[in-house]
Amino acid sequence: MRVFSRLKIGFGMARRSGRVLRVHPKLLVFPLVGGISGIAFIATLFGSLLLTDSIRDPGMVLYGALFLAYLVETFVASFFTAALVAATRTVFHGEEPSIRGALAAAWQRKLPLLAWSVVAAIFGVIIRIIESEDNLVAQLLAGVFAVAWSVMTYFVVPVIVFRDPSLTEMFSESATTFKNTWGESIGAMATIDVFSFLLALAGLTLGVLTFVVTAGTGIQLLAAVVVGGSGFVFGLLVGKALSGVAKTALYVYATESTAPAFFDDMDFGAFGGYGGGRI
Known part of the structure; x- marks a missing residue:
């Protein structure tokens, strides 16, 4: 029953994230701008992939180009997600979010965002190299690595915005937070994905x-x-914004034992079992 209880909390968090967007529709600006900038990346990425597939031995030059494409896209997407997280944090403090202020807050975290983007780009290229092996084992291995990576890095951007982490700390805290909120995270994201x-x-x-x-x-x-x-x-667009709001709320729940605005009617008792007295 505990699993269903945690999933139910996730569903409730998705609904409350919708309330946040209804009151503060300007939060949609961040995924919109990030999405527009990502269009160029998609064209570059798929062009690189098609070119890579058309050559028997792609070589370091093309993999280097693929690395740059991953790097740019990850940084741009992470930057605007960080701005969304910062704006959501302002909302949770009961204040009116500012687009300029949120972008400034994200810019203050540009170096850790860049470090995260470099690591993510390296991992993306490694996955691509594994996928290029023409056998089932390699395909399955790439899939397992991709899922594990997604889980471990689920909360990386909130960690960067809320903390001043080292490179290892941003990954360890993200993984720990997901471990503590896996049911709520799955419930919230599943609801948001269906709604989107x-x-x-x-x-x-x-x-x-x-x-x-x-x-x-x-x-x-x-x-x-x-x-x-x-x-x-x-x-x-709505799905991306809802995901950013819900993820920020989950991070606050897991690390600060507090109920932010719009989520203060949640049943925190169901979060029992977290270590160290955290929600």
């Missing part, structure tokens, strides 16, 4: 309906793409 999927699906449905309604007009395809694409992107 439904929003994106609704956007695509609107696009199809627009295509049908505007049949016979010169703007049929354009209108469908604009409406459907906007709805799809909005769903993904």
Whole structure:
């Protein structure tokens, strides 16, 4: 029953994250800008991957290019996530978040964010090298490494924003926090992923309906793409913002034994069992 209780808390945290976004919609700016900047990376990354696949022996030059692509994307994504976490922390203190202030707070953490991005880029290239081996064992090994890496680094950005950690501390504290909140994390992220999927699906449905309604007009395809694409992107955008808010709340719960604004009606008793008197 404890597992279901922790998952239920995660579902509740996802709902309360939605409250935060409704009151402070400016938080959507950070994943929006980060997502736009990531479009260039996606083009670069997939171009690099296609080029790598087309050459029998990719060599160090192409893997170096892939490393740079991972590095830039990780840093940009982490930077705007850090800004979202900083803005959410301001909300939790009962204050009005500032886009400029949140970006400034993220910039103050640029060096640890860069260090994290370098490590993440190295790991990404290693996974890519393993995946390039044409056998099932390598594919399974790459998958296991990727899952383990995702778990260990789940809270890296909040750790960097809230603390002044060394390189090893940002990974160890992230892993420890996930261990202490695994049920709540899974519950919150699962709820957010389902909600984001439904929003994106609704956007695509609107696009199809627009295509049908505007049949016979010169703007049929354009209108469908604009409406459907906007709805799809909005769903993904909301999902990213909800994830950032929920992850920040989980980190506060696990490390500060306090209830931030919008989450003060949570049942903290279900968090019992954490070491050292932490929630």
